[in-house]
Every structure is written in structure tokens, then in C-alpha cells.
Amino acid sequence: MVQYRQTHLDASFGALGDSTRRxxxxxxxxxxxxxxxxxxxxxxxLTGMKKHVGVLEQAGFVTTEKVGRVRTCKLxxxxxxxxxxxxxxxxxxxxxxxxxxxVVAQELKQKEIAHxxxxxx
Amino acid sequence: MVQYRQTHLDASFGALGDSTRRxxxxxxxxxxxxxxxxxxxxxxxLTGMKKHVGVLEQAGFVTTEKVGRVRTCKLxxxxxxxxxxxxxxxxxxxxxxxxxxxVVAQELKQKEIAHxxxxxx
DNA sequence: CGTATACTGAACCTGATGGTTCAGTATAGA
DNA sequence: TCTATACTGAACCATCAGGTTCAGTATACG
Numbered sequence: 001m002v003q004y005r006q007t008h009l010d011a012s013f014g015a016l017g018d019s020t021r022r023x024x025x026x027x028x029x030x031x032x033x034x035x036x037x038x039x040x041x042x043x044x045x046l047t048g049m050k051k052h053v054g055v056l057e058q059a060g061f062v063t064t065e066k067v068g069r070v071r072t073c074k075l076x077x078x079x080x081x082x083x084x085x086x087x088x089x090x091x092x093x094x095x096x097x098x099x100x101x102x103v104v105a106q107e108l109k110q111k112e113i114a115h116x117x118x119x120x121x
Numbered sequence: 122m123v124q125y126r127q128t129h130l131d132a133s134f135g136a137l138g139d140s141t142r143r144x145x146x147x148x149x150x151x152x153x154x155x156x157x158x159x160x161x162x163x164x165x166x167l168t169g170m171k172k173h174v175g176v177l178e179q180a181g182f183v184t185t186e187k188v189g190r191v192r193t194c195k196l197x198x199x200x201x202x203x204x205x206x207x208x209x210x211x212x213x214x215x216x217x218x219x220x221x222x223x224v225v226a227q228e229l230k231q232k233e234i235a236h237x238x239x240x241x242x
Numbered sequence: 243c244g245t246a247t248a249c250t251g252a253a254c255c256t257g258a259t260g261g262t263t264c265a266g267t268a269t270a271g272a
Numbered sequence: 273t274c275t276a277t278a279c280t281g282a283a284c285c286a287t288c289a290g291g292t293t294c295a296g297t298a299t300a301c302g
Contacts, residue, residue: 017135
């Protein structure tokens, strides 16, 4: 049903589900950085960092460009637009769900009143 | 620095990084459901679904209650507030980053002009 | 040229994930 | 009481994730 391009959200939420990668995004927010700078900053090997950057790149959150020996990483143009949209949609869904519960709660309250119950709040 | 409760975001973004689990959230948005109902809906074993629900519960997105034989799952009270906040923060970071790059801004402007688009900025 | 730097890729390791089956336990209902 | 339902837990399996090491390749620079 809503299965068509879920893979994309899989990739992006998956990419965000790692604190090192969120840290890298934060770092890149402060300025572009090379793989080795990021590796040093997060205390891991170049190879390890390169994998993380690869994941972020795959998800569309960063882009990289190699000039000479150095591969520079920067925030991608895509940003977090779709993820924000997804989350917002679900926040509304949540709200709607609990609005419904509020109605139920109100009904219960009415019943309580009808039954003469003065339950304190 | 912002390392203290990152584990929490790891769990929640991790939980969202699976289309079955996002599907379960959507389903629960339409109404509470038992484990077996969800298992059937997503065509997997009870045990498999129970694990997914466990992950969502761990992340705070759903709560469950067992009455008699049936464990009923519903959306948790926590919602996606913190995740939305995180994403929003980074969207601003993104925006700030690209505001700083007037080169890009100029390029976009040029394109707009080239395409005769009068989009206001 | 020679050497240090910056990355790349393959191979490997360990633990987590997403699933299954199978053998229970507990409860609902005839 | 008997049986079907609904879940639970342990065990297993294949694959992926996050990391490493090691052996390259390409480039900067004295």
C-alpha cells in the first residue's frame, strides 16, 4: 500500500539512527570537512569514517568531492525535508488519535457526572 | 557535548528506519491492534511481529497492555516530539549553512533569472 | 626523485537485526 | 473438561552494521 518508496525513508532514518553520523552532520553544519578531519574528530580510522560518510551520502544528506588527495564532505542540498514531512504527518496522526481519546475521556467524565461521581482531579 | 542522551535518538530513529515498523505506527494510528492482528496484516509470524512491537515500545512510540490472552498495542503518549525537534534544529542548521554560501545563492538566482522565474526570495 | 599524506578497497571480526521454527503457558469458550 | 486461540521464550539462521587492519594508489611538496 504505502510500500512504494519506503526504502528511501529506510535509508534516511537508518542513517540518522547512529550518533556518530548525527555528529558528523552537526560538524558539517559548522563547515565542510575532509574525511581525515572527521575521522580524527570522532576518533576512528579513515576507513571507518569513510563508511559513515558513505551512508550519509547514500541517504542524500551529504555530498562529497575529491580534489587532489582530499575528499571534502559538505551538507547535501536535500536536507531533511522529507523526513520532517513524514514526522509531521505522524505527529498529526498522533494528535488526532489522542483527540479522539479526549472525546472518550469527556464522555467518561459526563457519565461520572451523570452518576453523581465527583471524582477529584 | 550533546552526547548525553543520544542513545535515545539512536533508539527512536533506529526504530523508524524500518518500513514494517513505520507501517505498524500507521496502523496503530487508525486504531489499537493486537499482536496477531498486526502479524497478519504484515504477513509475518506472531513472534516476528512481537519483536517489532518490542522495538517500538522500547523507543517509546507504542505502549502495550495484556488483557486475558490478548496484548493490545496502541500509540504511546510520547509521540515524535523529540525527533521532530532534532530534525527541526538541523533544518535550521542546513538553512544557515546555505545562507552563508552566497555563491550557491547567486547560482540559484542566475538560474532563476535564466529561466525567467520571478520567484521571490 | 623521494617521502609523507589522504584516501581507497578487500578482508576480516563481532554483535545486532529481521526473521523463522518449535515447544511451551494461559485463557476463552463450547 | 476439552480444544482452539494468543501470546511467550529459546534457539537458530542469514545478513547487515560498525568497526578494524593491511596493502595498495594517487598526489603534494621539499
